[in-house]
Amino acid sequence: MLCLIGVCYVSTESDNSGKIFRVTTVCLGLLCVLLLTAIIVQSVYYNITIKDSVKKWNNLLQSFSLYKTNATTEIDQLQTKLSVIEKHVQEEWRYFESSLYFLSTEQKTWDESRQDCQNREADLVIINSEEEQRFLYKLNMRVWIGLTDKDEERTWKWVDGTVLTTGYWGSGQPDNSGSHEDCAEIFIWGKKPLESWNDLNCETKLNWICEKMLNNP
Known part of the structure; x- marks a missing residue:
């Protein structure tokens, strides 16, 4: 202070x-x-x-x-x-779009042909596309394919049981001539690959094509 x-x-x-x-x-x-x-x-x-x-x-x-x-x-x-x-190529199979194809060098009936394919762990060919049809046509040979109406007339089925939806029949075919044409072939005529199927008597002897899917070797 x-x-x-x-x-x-x-x-x-x-x-x-x-x-x-x-x-x-x-x-x-x-x-x-x-x-x-x-x-x-x-x-x-x-x-x-x-x-x-x-x-x-x-x-x-x-x-x-x-x-x-x-x-x-x-x-x-x-x-x-x-x-x-x-x-398979060494055994004379052909490869196309994930499938292998065997073209026979001898001729047999449709049933005999299918049996041969099954012996090869395959079956008669099932054609699923236009490209596949063109490929097979280029083989330039009359051959059995895996298509038949033996079970029911005019109901064409593939060997796996599926009903045909898209066909490549020739003009006027199938005609079931003689009432015994129940199996289908590729017939080389007129250079028309998309119009080359023909129905034929299954006992006729032709060459054939086996198909094996590549995922089922």
């Missing part, structure tokens, strides 16, 4: 210093809290980011492993198919 001319003054320097100290302390405390909060938020963010990156990396590794397995399987399957094709 300071007294001048009878008047006394109380010094407030210590009080001001105390207030400044308290304010400074509070500010530093708040700053520390904010800094700690920022560190925690940053830590959580990086933790989530790292976990997400690890998850993506694991997914990538799994995808690569699956791709490698699938690729290995496909390569093995391809090698197996190539081996099967090579083996």
Whole structure:
């Protein structure tokens, strides 16, 4: 306390210093809290980011492993198919669009021809597309195919039991001439591959074509 001319003054320097100290302390405390909060938020963010990156990396590794397995399987399957094709080609089979075809060098009835195909673990050919029909026509030979209406007249069925939906009959065919023409052949006439089927007596002796699906070697 300071007294001048009878008047006394109380010094407030210590009080001001105390207030400044308290304010400074509070500010530093708040700053520390904010800094700690920022560190925690940053830590959580990086933790989530790292976990997400690890998850993506694991997914990538799994995808690569699956791709490698699938690729290995496909390569093995391809090698197996190539081996099967090579083996059958050496036995005078022909390959076309995932099927193998055997063209006989002798002639037999329709039933005998089918039996020969079955002995070869195949069957008389079933024609599923225009491309396949053109391929067979280019063999340039009259041949039995796996089509008959022996079970029910005019209901033509393939040897696997399916009913014929798309046919490549020649003009006026099938005509069941003589009431005994229950088996189908490819007949080479007029250079019209899409109009070359003919119904014929099943006891007629012709060459034939066997078909074996490549996935059933």
